[in-house]
Amino acid sequence: MKESPLTGHLLGLHEELSGGLPGAQDATVAAIRQRAITRLTEIGLPKITDEAWRYTNIRAFDKVAFRPTAESNAALTKQDIAVLEIPSLVRYRIVVLDGWVSEAHSTLDELPEGVEFNRLKNVLEGSTDSETIQILEDRTARAGHGFEALNSAFAADGVVLRLQAGLKLDKPLEILHITQNDASSRLANINHRITLEKGAKLNLIERYVSMAETRHMTNASVRIDLAESAQLSHYRIQDESDAAMHIGYATARQDSGSCYQIFSISLGSLLDRHEVCQSLEGADAHCEMKGLYIGRGKQHIDNYTTVVHASPDASSDEFYKGILNDRSRAVFHGRIRVDPDAQHTDAQQQNRNLLLSTNAEADTKPQLEIYADDVKCSHGATVGYLETDAIFYLRSRGLSEAEARTILTEAFAAEILDQIELPPVREFLLELVRDKLVGNHNLKEAA
Amino acid sequence: MLSIRNLKVEIGDKKILNGIDLSVNAGEIHAIMGPNGSGKSTLANVITGKMEENISGTVEYQGYDLLELDPEERAREGIFLAFQHPTEIPGVNNIYLIKAAVNALRKHHGEPEVDAIDFLKLIRAKMKLLEINESFLYRSVNDGFSGGEKKRNEILQMLMLEPQLALLDETDSGLDIDALKVVSRGVNSLADDGRSIIIVTHFPRILEYIVPDRVHVLLNGKIVHSGDKDTAHDLEKYGYTWVTERINNPSEAVA
Numbered sequence: 001m002k003e004s005p006l007t008g009h010l011l012g013l014h015e016e017l018s019g020g021l022p023g024a025q026d027a028t029v030a031a032i033r034q035r036a037i038t039r040l041t042e043i044g045l046p047k048i049t050d051e052a053w054r055y056t057n058i059r060a061f062d063k064v065a066f067r068p069t070a071e072s073n074a075a076l077t078k079q080d081i082a083v084l085e086i087p088s089l090v091r092y093r094i095v096v097l098d099g100w101v102s103e104a105h106s107t108l109d110e111l112p113e114g115v116e117f118n119r120l121k122n123v124l125e126g127s128t129d130s131e132t133i134q135i136l137e138d139r140t141a142r143a144g145h146g147f148e149a150l151n152s153a154f155a156a157d158g159v160v161l162r163l164q165a166g167l168k169l170d171k172p173l174e175i176l177h178i179t180q181n182d183a184s185s186r187l188a189n190i191n192h193r194i195t196l197e198k199g200a201k202l203n204l205i206e207r208y209v210s211m212a213e214t215r216h217m218t219n220a221s222v223r224i225d226l227a228e229s230a231q232l233s234h235y236r237i238q239d240e241s242d243a244a245m246h247i248g249y250a251t252a253r254q255d256s257g258s259c260y261q262i263f264s265i266s267l268g269s270l271l272d273r274h275e276v277c278q279s280l281e282g283a284d285a286h287c288e289m290k291g292l293y294i295g296r297g298k299q300h301i302d303n304y305t306t307v308v309h310a311s312p313d314a315s316s317d318e319f320y321k322g323i324l325n326d327r328s329r330a331v332f333h334g335r336i337r338v339d340p341d342a343q344h345t346d347a348q349q350q351n352r353n354l355l356l357s358t359n360a361e362a363d364t365k366p367q368l369e370i371y372a373d374d375v376k377c378s379h380g381a382t383v384g385y386l387e388t389d390a391i392f393y394l395r396s397r398g399l400s401e402a403e404a405r406t407i408l409t410e411a412f413a414a415e416i417l418d419q420i421e422l423p424p425v426r427e428f429l430l431e432l433v434r435d436k437l438v439g440n441h442n443l444k445e446a447a
Numbered sequence: 448m449l450s451i452r453n454l455k456v457e458i459g460d461k462k463i464l465n466g467i468d469l470s471v472n473a474g475e476i477h478a479i480m481g482p483n484g485s486g487k488s489t490l491a492n493v494i495t496g497k498m499e500e501n502i503s504g505t506v507e508y509q510g511y512d513l514l515e516l517d518p519e520e521r522a523r524e525g526i527f528l529a530f531q532h533p534t535e536i537p538g539v540n541n542i543y544l545i546k547a548a549v550n551a552l553r554k555h556h557g558e559p560e561v562d563a564i565d566f567l568k569l570i571r572a573k574m575k576l577l578e579i580n581e582s583f584l585y586r587s588v589n590d591g592f593s594g595g596e597k598k599r600n601e602i603l604q605m606l607m608l609e610p611q612l613a614l615l616d617e618t619d620s621g622l623d624i625d626a627l628k629v630v631s632r633g634v635n636s637l638a639d640d641g642r643s644i645i646i647v648t649h650f651p652r653i654l655e656y657i658v659p660d661r662v663h664v665l666l667n668g669k670i671v672h673s674g675d676k677d678t679a680h681d682l683e684k685y686g687y688t689w690v691t692e693r694i695n696n697p698s699e700a701v702a
Contacts, residue, residue, distance in 0.1 A: 393534040393588075396495055397544065397604065398522035398551035407547070411538025411587075418538075 005062045007044040007146065010187075011037065013067060014153055022156050023124030032136050036152035045146040052145070055331040055363050056273055056302040061245050066187035066217045068154060071100040075180050081105055084176065084209055089424035091205065092169075096177040099188030099218075100157050114167035120158035120191050135193060135223050147247045151189045151219050158191035158221075163200035165227075172203035172235075172422060177220070179240065181212035190220040196230035196258075203233045203422060210241035210268070217245045218269075224252035224260070228282065231259045235425055239432065240268040242297060249275040256282025256311070263420060264320075265429060266293040266301050267436055273302040280307070280314040280342075291320030292416040294436045295328025295360065302331040307347065309338040309372075315346040321416050322353045323409060323437070324360035334379065335367040342372050349379040354386065354412050356405075409437055448473045448643045449494075449513075449612055454504035456489055456668075463489045465668035467504070471612070474640040478654055478679065479647045481665035482687050487647045488531060490665070491616045495528040496521050508612065522548075523555035525611030529601035529618050535589045541600065542584035545570065545607050552608060573606040577633045594621035602633040613637065615646045619653035631656030651679040664690050 003011070014037050023029035046053040076097060094117075095105035101119045111117055123133070136152045159175055179186060196202060208218060218240060226232055232252075240246055246269040252260050266272050278287050293301045307316045322330045332351045353362035364381040386408050394404035413433045420426040454467040464486050471477050481487050492498040494506065496518030506513040513521065536544070550560045574583065577599050589597050598618055605613055615634065619627055634657050638644060646657060654662070654676065662678035663670045664687070672678065672690050681689065 387534075389534045390536050392497055392518060393530070393536065394544070395518040396497070396522055396528055396530075397548035397608070398519055398555070399547060400519050400551075401517075403547070403551075407539055407544075408536070411536065414538050 003041070003044045004047070004059070006058070006064070006066075007040065009065065010045075010150060011041060017068065018153075021124075021154065022121045026124065028133060029124050032133065033153050033155070036136075036149045040146055040149040040153060043146050043149065045150070050145070052304065052333070055329075056271070056300065058245065058271060060271065061215075061217070064185050064215055064217070066185050068156065068187045068189070069098045069183060071157075072097075075182065076102075076105065076178070078105075080211070081176075081178070084178065086174070086205075086424055086428045089172070089174070089422070089428070091172045091174045093174045093176060094159055096157070096159070096175060096188075096190060098178070098180055098183050098186055099190055101159060112167075112170070114164040115169065116162040116164070118160040120160055120193075121156060123160055124155065136191070147219050148221070148249070151191060151221050154187070154189040155191050156189060158193070160193045162195040163197060163202055163230075165197040166199045167197075168201035169203070172205055172425075174205040174207060177206075177208045177218065179208075179210040179214065179216050179218070179244070181210075181214070183216055184212075184214040186214070186216040188216070188218050188220070190218065192220075192222045193225075194222065194232070195225045196227060196232055198227045199229045200227070201231040203235070205235045205237065205425065207235075207237040208240050208246065208268070210244060213241045213243050215243040215245075215270075216241065218247065220246075220248045222248075222250045224250065226252065226254045226258040226260055226285075228255045229257040230255070232261070233421070234260070234262040235265070235420070235422070236262060236274075237265045237429070238268055238272060238274070239265075242268060242270060242299070244269040244271075246272045246274075248273070249277065251277045251279075252287070253279045253281055254285040254287065254314075257284050258282060259286045261288040262290065263416070264289070264291040264303065266291070266303070267432060270298065271300045271302075273304065275304040276306070278305075278307045278316065279310060280316065281310050283311045283313045285311065285314045287314075287316045289316070289318040289320070290416050290419060291322075292413055292433070293320070293322040293330055294413070294433060295322065295324040295326075295330055296436060297326050297328065299328040300331075301328070302333075304331075304333045306335045307337070309336070309342040309345040309347060309375075312341060312343045312345070314342065316348070318347075318349040319416065320351045321412065322351075322362060323356065323413060324353060324362055325356040325437075327357070327359045329360065330362045332362070332364040332381070333367065334365070335369070336377060336379070337369045338372050338375050338377065340371045343374045345372060345375040345377070347375070347377045351381045352412075353381075353383040354409065355383065356386075356409065406437065410434060413437075448475075448509060449645075450505075450507040452505045452507075454490075454493065454502070454506060456486075456493065456498065456502055458501050463668055464493070467665075467668075467670055469663065469670065471643045471645060473611075473643055475660045476638060476644045476646065476657060478659040478662045479645060479665055479670075480649060480651070480662060480679065480682060482649055485665045486668040487649075487665055488616060489668075491528060491531075491614050491647055494521075494614060495526060519551070522608075523552050527605050527608055527610030527613045529598070529605055529613065529615045531617040531620065533589045533592075533597040533601055535587075535591070537587045537590045539588050540585055541588050542570070544588050545584075545604055548604065549607055570603070570607060573603055573633075576606075576636060577603055578629050579603060595623070595626045598622055598630060599626070599633075602630050606633060606637060609637070611642055613642065613644045615644070615648075617648055618646070619648055619650055627653060628656060651683040654679040666690065
């Protein structure tokens with residue numbers, strides 16, 4: 001089958017650049033890359049004829065000459081990064097610049113004993129961490145989509161982090177991904193691997209920003225492994241250029257008694273696809289997936305989530321909300337699979353969409369596959385406008401219609417953000433969401 | 448204060464209000480009584496601006512053609528409606544709304560924003576009067592409130608906004624006798640020579656605690672009788688049918 005222009009471009013690019021990628025001389029790494037590129041050649045990048053991509057068309061990016069950039073720290077100053085900081089957040093920080101971990105801008109020496117850090121680049125070059133290498137291999141082997149194959153084929157850098165048993169990291173760790181202002185059509189393939197050993201605890205902030213409104217592509221994978229009783233709160237904040245394409249997938253595996261919480265916040269990029277794949281493999285594990293997406297202009301936001309209950313007595317609680325203005329469009333796919341052995345599963349799922357414009361659209365699709373009989377599962381989805389009764393109530397108290405709409409819209413978002421337990425992150429996001437909603441002419445128009 | 452002339456609301460062939468004439472002076476308390484479906488809530492909706500279409504006649508309020516004003520302009524000019532069914536607004540906390548409303552009114556009158564400490568002092572005093580717990584302020588507006596809590600919350604907002612013209616739409620419905628007394632105390636604390644209060648109800652009981660100057664009986668979209676506070680007692684004693692009969696047969700009217 002004839003591949004799309006973008007797939008064709010990327011295959012050509014790989015031929016040109018693969019010799020210079022980290023670990024290119026290593027036979028194991030080279031073999032994995034080759035298998036990945038073979039797979040990409042076979043399946044291509046996702047098309048709307050693929051069931052999982054039915055509503056998300058990437059063709060708008062067909063003609064963009066995406067290209068990875070070489071590793072460089074030169075362009076960015078400390079001041080450049082300072083303005084990107086989350087105010088009053090005390091944290092450890094790892095900066096990823098155009099897809100490369102920037103040790104110069106990170107606070108790696110502050111990381112306490114018990115935190116093992118490595119760059120994927122070093123792993124690839126030394127082929128030292130067979131487990132991490134295995135992940136690239138796994139991803140290629142399983143029937144992932146073309147972006148995953150692309151990621152393995154170009155895999156260059158990322159954060160490989162392990163918290164030793166019982167370590168509760170005293171401050172949040174922020175992985176700040178920056179696309180520089182000269183990085184138009186830059187392609188960043190990012191691979192992170194976060195492992196929490198037994199009883200370890202971490203607040204992880206995975207954040208994506210662009211320094212200019214450039215048309216770049218981020219293709220980011222985070223692989224999470226939680227051992228028994230480990231606890232991870234994961235704040236994923238995507239606020240890239242409104243012209244960019246962002247493809248992300250978080251895959252988490254949980255052992256018994258572990259607790260994983262993700263806040264998936266989508267604010268930027270023209271096309272955003274974010275997948276969360278949650279596998280509850282140990283008994284009594286718990287996961288919470290909270291999402292908030294704001295669509296403006298012609299933004300397209302696709303959240304594709306999967307929760308697999310493979311063990312008994314585990315619970316999952318999924319709640320995604322979206323606010324869609326202008327001609328933006330959102331897709332929510334929530335799949336819950338309860339395996340035959342997963343008795344006493346408690347799985348909840350909710351998706352609520354608020355349309356601020358009659359031209360905005362939301363498609364929501366729950367998919368429940370339940371093979372056990374003693375389970376509690378529920379799901380609900382809504383797509384609607386602001387309630388006229390609530391608008392009138394506020395107007396009858398002296399607030400203008402525009403003020404009433406703003407208050408109600410912010411309240412809709414706050415229902416997710418108020419659950420964030422790190423006050424600086426919560427405040428930062430409330431402010432950011434407010435900024436995104438301000439200047440929205442349609443807030444003033446009747447919906 | 449308020450002057451309503453030949454007010455009609457017709458939707459299709461249906462006459463919901465059929466020529467209302469009503470004058471309310473500053474300092475007066477009026478009661479509008481009538482059975483369900485008599486048009487009481489429609490009248491309240493016309494005055495506050497919830498209903499904007501299918502209206503004829505005039506409503507003059509403090510020199511304004513009220514029907515020309517947006518709902519928020521009416522509120523800023525001193526009109527307040529205590530809703531029969533207050534809307535639940537999840538995610539907006541009560542104190543935030545009340546403060547925003549107070550400031551919207553102050554801004555309209557060219558006054559600076561309310562001082563945070565003064566505001567808190569004042570609202571605490573009003574809450575004490577209405578026997579409301581502090582946690583009330585930090586809950587979402589009416590969200591998960593009991594019926595009685597919703598009504599108290601309306602009165603709390605009213606006391607904070609100090610309207611010139613307050614309309615109470617069935618504020619008494621669903622209140623037990625203790626709550627009714629508390630709410631009435633709140634309303635009475637607002638009453639003074641400069642303000643007007645209109646109580647819309649179908650039970651006379653609230654009028655034992657908030658004593659009206661005039662009582663109007665609304666039937667089928669028309670005020671069929673206006674009298675002093677004793678009208679409420681007559682209604683309690685004889686019911687609305689008595690009023691209808693009295694109109695139909697004036698000679699048999701109760702002496």
